[in-house]
Amino acid sequence: MTNKIKNIYLPHLAEIIDIKQETPDIKTFTLRFKDKTVGKAFTYKPGQFVEFSIFGEGESPFCISNSPTRDSPSTSLGTDIECSVKKIGKVTQVLHEMDIGDEVGIRGPYGNGFPLDELKGKNLLFVAGGIGLAPLRSLINYCFDNRKDYKTITIVNGARTSKDLVYKDEYKTWEKSKDAHLHLTVDCQEDNWTCMVGVVPKILEEIKPTCKDSIAIVCGPPIMIKFTMPVLIKLGFCAESIITTLEMKMKCGLGKCGRCNISNLYICKDGPVFSLEQLEKVSYEF
Numbered sequence: 001m002t003n004k005i006k007n008i009y010l011p012h013l014a015e016i017i018d019i020k021q022e023t024p025d026i027k028t029f030t031l032r033f034k035d036k037t038v039g040k041a042f043t044y045k046p047g048q049f050v051e052f053s054i055f056g057e058g059e060s061p062f063c064i065s066n067s068p069t070r071d072s073p074s075t076s077l078g079t080d081i082e083c084s085v086k087k088i089g090k091v092t093q094v095l096h097e098m099d100i101g102d103e104v105g106i107r108g109p110y111g112n113g114f115p116l117d118e119l120k121g122k123n124l125l126f127v128a129g130g131i132g133l134a135p136l137r138s139l140i141n142y143c144f145d146n147r148k149d150y151k152t153i154t155i156v157n158g159a160r161t162s163k164d165l166v167y168k169d170e171y172k173t174w175e176k177s178k179d180a181h182l183h184l185t186v187d188c189q190e191d192n193w194t195c196m197v198g199v200v201p202k203i204l205e206e207i208k209p210t211c212k213d214s215i216a217i218v219c220g221p222p223i224m225i226k227f228t229m230p231v232l233i234k235l236g237f238c239a240e241s242i243i244t245t246l247e248m249k250m251k252c253g254l255g256k257c258g259r260c261n262i263s264n265l266y267i268c269k270d271g272p273v274f275s276l277e278q279l280e281k282v283s284y285e286f
Contacts, residue, residue, distance in 0.1 A: 008254060011053045011105025012038045017080070019100055022166040026131060027096055028065065028084045031106065042079045044068055046139035047113035047245055047273045050081065051253045052095065053105030060091040061250045061268070064109065065134040067141035081106065084134040084166060110253040111272050114139050114217070114243065122215045123151040127228055129158050129200050129220025133166050135245050135272075136219050141170075144177055151179065154209050158185040158200040158224075162193055183207055201227045204235065211236030218244045226286035229276060239277040246272045 018030035033039035049063045066082035087096045098104075124143060128136050143150050155174060159165045165184065175182045185196040185203045196203055200220065209216075216232050218225055225244055232242050246267050251259040255269035263282035265271070274284075 011107045013103055014106045016098060016100055016102050022084060023164050025087045026084055026166055028082055031081045039079055044109035045113035046142045047135055048109040048111045050106050050108035054091050054094050057094045058091045061253055063135040065137050067138050069142055069145035086131045110268060114273050119215055120149045123210060123213055124153050125209045125214055125216040126155045127200060127216060127218040129224040130164060132220030133157055136217060137167055153180045156183045156200060156203055160187050162186050162190055200224055201231045204231045216242045222286040239280055240275050242276040243273060
């Protein structure tokens, strides 16, 4: 007599229930599990990710960009998942061509997520570039929904142009929140642009956020992270108080394929959230 073995690679069916065009090449997809039992059982924390299966095309990992504090309109339907996807490859190209009502496969959630307990009682500095705001958005809204647990919240969000800024309809809400500061920047001056101008590391040098009792959470293109880290150190942040989330080279999500291996770590399994202190120990280079 043989027992059924659970297939860890088998995804659950989910339906695309909403699509929002964030920028010319980024869309936010809202998904709902077809099986309500699966939807009700699905739980996650900010910083975790899921694997998307586009049947007949392939599979790719994407961070969950909505906060677990903001459930479906009807709790009887379970948890809705939002993922913001930039069109940069085969799977994302096909995904961008899909419509509301189409179905995909979802595995997960995977990864360690952000250290929520360590963030409590701290000043939080969120530093994002481009699509890097996606995983931070989940944590930002989580922190705003649990506002009493955190001190000042500062958000620095940059993009190449104003057209490349994501989640524009949420900026006013963030800005109006108690003890919150939002700094938007684009690489070059544009007509009618009234916010800051310059790359993210330059903006950090200008606004000089406090390092006292603070944690910096950084996500963006590797080149942005590379030049942001030294600026944060210069501003007084120590390596253990700087957190980033890595998503490059992940594939299986389970630490099986070895594609995302760095030294003795797997980005998908031990991360994708790491402190700079952890990355320095394995000589990781952005």
